[in-house]
Amino acid sequence: MAAKIPDPIRSLQQQRLQSFNELLVSMELAQTLWTTEIQQQFQTCWTGSDFVWDICRKSPELVLELIDEGILFRAFTTEISQALSQALSICSTEAELMTALRKFRQKHQLRIIFRDLNRLAPMTETTADVSAMADACIKLSCDWLYDDCCQQMGTPYGAQLGDEPTPQKMIVLGMGKLGAHELNLSSDIDLIFCYPYKGETQGAPRTLTNQEFFIRLGQRLIKVLDSNTADGFVFRVDMRLRPYGQSGALVLSSTAMEQYYQDQGRDWERYALIKARWIAGEPQPAQQLMEVLRPFVYRRYIDFGAIAALRDMKQMIKREVARKSLHNNIKLGHGGIREIEFIVQSFQLIHGGRDKQLQNRSLLSNLGHLEANGYLPAVVCQELREANTFLRNTEHALQAMSDKQTQTLPNNPEEQLRLAWVMGFESWELFLEQLNSHREKVETHFNAIVSEDDDEAPEQDASDTDWQAFWGRQMELPEEEISLLERLGFKQTSEIHRKLINLRDGKILKTVRRQSADRINQFMPLLIKNVLQDENPDQALIRLLTIVESVLRRTAYLVLLMENHAALKHLVSLCSLSPWITEQIARHPALLDEFLNINNLYAPPKKTELEDELRQQLAHIPEDDLEMQMESLRYFRMAHILKVAAAQVAGKMPLMKESDYLTWTAETILSSVLDISRRQLTSRHGHPGKDDTGEPSFLIVGYGKLGGIELGPGSDLDLVFIHNGNSNQMTDGERSIDNGMFFTRLGQRIVHMLSTNTISGQLYEVDMRLRPSGNSGLLVSSLNAFEKYQHNEAWTWEHQALVRARCISGDPALIKAFEQVRETVLSIERDNTSLQKDIREMRHKMATNLGTKSTKGGTLPAAWTEQDEFHIKHDHGGIVDIEFIVQYAVLAWSHKHPVLTRWTDNIRILEDLETEKLLSIEDVATLTEAYKTYRQTLHRHSMQKKGSSVSGDQLHEHRTKVITIWNQLLKDSVPLPAS
Incomplete structure (x- = not known):
């Protein structure tokens, strides 16, 4: 170790080494492999682990066996299942199975702790090694017991509707740290049992339902792993994460599992399932079950409904720490391991539906993705990584001592010194200083991720109380409610009152979940307050209510707006200005995600940035998932059109x-x-x-x-x-x-x-x-x-x-x-007269078929009046005239002026026509200005959901000038608008 060895530790090491050497001599065990270097490494291990010392003292031959096999000094993760399979192959009774499992666990727990405390393996290898051992113990035990149960009770059969019955096997889900391959040295293992289909056993005198069969199998598996015998235990098993908890059946069918999470799944269960991984069972039904559970964990779009749940869990953590005096607990206390997990999992729940790379069980992998994709600053991710490694190493050191699941720092000075030295520090004070530094950083980041935003919460005033009385149906007469709306500042009170009552008393609101109704009740006062600040509150509220109605069953989007007051303010403003924006968001509420970053909402990206953004979005989707690719492409387009619309209005x-x-x-x-x-x-x-x-x-x-x-x-x-x-x-x-x-x-x-x-x-x-x-x-x-x-x-x-x-x-x-x-x-040279004739005829045909009534009927009007509508695109003097003028110029003159073929947009072609002196500066300026004005008007009309026509008194000057240039170039006689 780097740290100087304190005298009490040196004394303990010398005492234990002497005792072990005496054991080797008394048992006449060969000491050729017992080198000085290995002795020093075991002294370090014995300093940090009384549990390992007890194993070595009782079975010194096990130490020499591990040295001889060479697995003390290399990773063994991928080979451990095969090694256990060999060990269990000779077991013929359940008692023999239990003994073999416990002997195997002792041997490999010794190996893992030895490597961990001597820093021969990084923290991630230690957790992977323990997890691999747990996987092997669970799967191979389950397989052994399944065969034994089938011999005694018959084989369970079941089938999906319409299929032939087939033998069923139990699916075992590993949860929490086991699911993420992150088990610590003395973890409980959280399991959920399931079976694919209902049915019954065959091949035994007495028939059992599949559920009865698998409950008995599950009970035996728990006993085999969890029972504490003379040889110890294998893994402590915790089944409380199953549906309905301790009061629920030990094993459910896949259909019952799906129904439970769909109807009754709670927010904390979403957290639990983030790391769920199938360990035992047939691959196909196990994978199908995981796919069924995925939508419960990861919402289709960014899930801001998780924010409220995160807050609740944060408060629960604080209360638990205070109630149980857990401040010295490096997992549950402030700045502890659970807060790091909480930070990462909060991003998984909120963004994992859209960003599939966050549907990853590994905490460190997710941290890397959060950093690489800008969810969190690099310095925050680095500090969380460093803290996680230090805290998990400390957790291992605590648990290695007595093979107990503890995360509480010791109070005993001797134990404190041993822990500090194993962690590389000469004193408890130096260790504590480093530990507290990490915990303070974690707590800072933890508080920042899900802040309460108390300072941003709007103060309540008298109108809030009146509104709550309105929304809570406490006003006796409709006249009172309308009077309130007048006092608040609305003008169209009857219309607004009708829409509010339809929402408040409508069928949908009565049938939504309690949580959704509560969110709407919280959101409406905030919405009213914001629309009253708009220049046109009546229009703003009427439009915003269409969005509220569209998310009544997806109220997580309302949480987004309650959590982000700036987003709500901008939404009110944009919807007030544009019914098109309102309609798009009502159709696709996921677009509300774009309001999180107001700066990006108005900042057009470069094309390379667009390409990079879409590439990253599609990279998260499996190549064979065409449906998800199509959805991602549609969201990408909608999001960027929304940004254009927002910037325009x-x-x-x-x-x-x-x-x-x-x-x-x-x-x-x-x-x-x-x-x-x-x-x-x-x-x-x-x-x-x-x-x-x-x-x-x-x-x-x-x-x-x-x-x-x-x-x-x-x-x-x-x-x-x-x-x-x-x-x-x-x-x-x-x-x-x-x-x-x-x-x-x-x-x-x-x-x-x-x-x-x-x-x-x-x-x-x-x-x-x-x-x-x-x-x-x-x-x-x-x-x-x-x-x-x-x-x-x-x-x-x-x-x-x-x-x-x-x-x-x-x-x-x-x-x-x-x-x-x-x-x-x-660039083909064309007959100019024929070209003019063809273009004139096509133009008149378009105006007749697509223009306003003033140009339909096959003939041009003698004159246009201010009462006639003007179709900005298709009527004479409009956009198509300008486009045809440009196209005529290219076809007529590019054989002598090939530069005219280099561009495809009208503005730059017009600039080249001026440069080549084919059109006058005045005509180019006229056409360019008219073209931009027309297009700007059409875009503005689009945002207002207006048509492509304007009244005859608008754009009069542009129309006149365009028709004049048209008539001159195309030898036409289109009448000018009446002045």
């Missing part, structure tokens, strides 16, 4: 940034969808067959707003799929198909992932009509076929669409080839 994001953000989001999603779809298809059919040109690849091309980097919040995606594979080649998988079929199925999968309606809705509406030959054409075209079509068959309007075509995701070489085809087609 708050006036914190300009139009071009908004479109960039929405377009980047779509591009990021499309790239991931392509990767997922291709990965799934190649796993089934293999990779497309190569030819002389190399590896075939696939390309997603975006048209329209996606291609022009001009997506709005509700935009669909105009897509075209291209490949460069040889259709005569076959894929190289077991279920081989030709390349053409492979790429067609790839396109189908992409469309399926994007457009399928899941519980979170549709990812994007997809429009594939711009592909060659439209709806009648192939879903996926080869690049050669695409090129031929564009040169020989495409209409002018298809070349117009190609102006806004842009590669979104695919192989760089194929992207380059497509861009060359696009440039070549756009």
